[in-house]
Amino acid sequence: MSSAQTRNEHVFDATTAGFENDVIKASLETPVLVDLWAEWCGPCKSLGPILEKLAAEYNGAFRLAKIDVDAEQQLAAMFGVRSIPTVVLISGGQVVDGFAGALPEGQIREFLTRHGVQPADTANDEDIAPAPAETAEEAINRLQQAIAAEPDRAELKLDLALALMRAGQVEPAQAELDALPANLATDARAVRLRSQLELARALAGAPSLSELQARVQANDSDWEARDLLGVRLLIEGDAPAGLDQFIDVLKRQRDWNEGQAKKRLLAAFATIDDPELVGAYRRKMASLLF
Template sequence: MSLAPPSAHVFDATEANFQADVLDASFVQPVLVDLWATWCAPCKTLGPLLEKVVGEYNGAVKLAKIDCDKEQALAASFGVRSLPTVVLIREGQLVDAFTGALPESGIREFLSRHVQPGAAPDEEVVSAPAANETPEQAIARIQQAIAAQPDKPELKLDLALAQMQAGNAAAAQAELDTLPANLESDDRARRLRGQLEFARLAKDAPPAPELIARIERNAADLEARDLLGVRLLMQGDSIGGLEQFLAVLKADRSWNDGQAKKRLIAAFSVLDDADLVGTYRRKMSSLLF
């Protein structure tokens, strides 16, 4: 019986794509991994239920299916003792798992502990912006849309993003704080949260020349490296900022409760350069695993 993936949120994982499509991708959204086999009767029951429930999350979580007969080395890396085995990976690490064919309600309860359903990515709730629209004009347009469609919480996220683009960090934070739970895992909300945090840190950080001088006097000054990374990132030097965070991670991965890893993950969420983010995700993973 074929258990072919039915949607963009479900895919077959192999040794070739596991690093990029599962580990790296889990820094953007959780990835549920279904370890199954064609001869396993409970797998045939569980597989369609996993696909159905994951599909309802609209991309807030993805499902990677590993055929344990075809991908024996990959399956062995999970230490699988029985099938089906399902694990949840977030930020490159296994955070939860279960074995056996749970009912649909059990799958929902398992996922609800880790991720909230996201809004459908193709849902259009805002009229298209006019050419050369300024941030202020975008704010006015979205506020009008909210007045006309008060039951559309997605519009509040659009307004928060527009406020941030206009430089109104406090207003952006206020809108972000009112978002319902189902939008908390939205990629745009995550990016805005990261931008607000970096803006706050940069505002209170010493000037870059002072931080550089501290590092020259003491290369092990991890606080200076961390704050310099923030400064460089906010100044548009993405590589410089990421390199400082990596240097902290390499020196002491547990420093300040694992802050370097948190900084890198936050930086990945605010950067638009997919190639750059992919490169530095791999660098981070090489230091963590």
């Protein structure tokens, strides 16, 4: 039996102990919408029933994982939750998007549709071809048009900043992020994006991966090369190898560049979607610092 506490067929309470199996691994088969809430949160009480209604209506097209942030503080910390309700969509074992606040039902339907989540009877209709995945450029155009039509919807500007980052447009993404209102500046997605931008900017004008590897091989105390090599490895998809570079600098020269290795590790943790990997390297970092 799953370690999740099942409420009904499509809604369950997620726990720290079962998160890896019930959410991350399960999302490889079916998208999981994570609702981070608390009993004392007024907006949560209006959003929760809408999400549960949609989970029933979509009939298995996604599962709804409810996380009480007071009972599951470790999970809340893992998502970097600053305000609730916060909703995160996990698919294919990765965080793909999310939003903060109690959105109306129509906007939540749009959010699901944007990520290819359709009611099961529609998604399984053999006569309907699945919509092609939206490219970053298409998302930018769509969001710019939506913002022009509804300039007061600040959450669209966060969506645009994320799309710009996916397209590799670092400076425009930073500009949109900096212009966000205070309530969205601390949204989990904004915090994650800020860390991604910090790492991406570090590589402006940096040597290639092979050049950095050669520098480290020639001099394993070339802290700048190790730092940039770690960032390159991280951004190019080899997170463990990148984290190892930062850990090595922290272990051997922890005060280099005003403790930059620690800052890199914290930024990396905010961008990596693997809770087990992040947990393992958080413990390594803590053992070196304390």
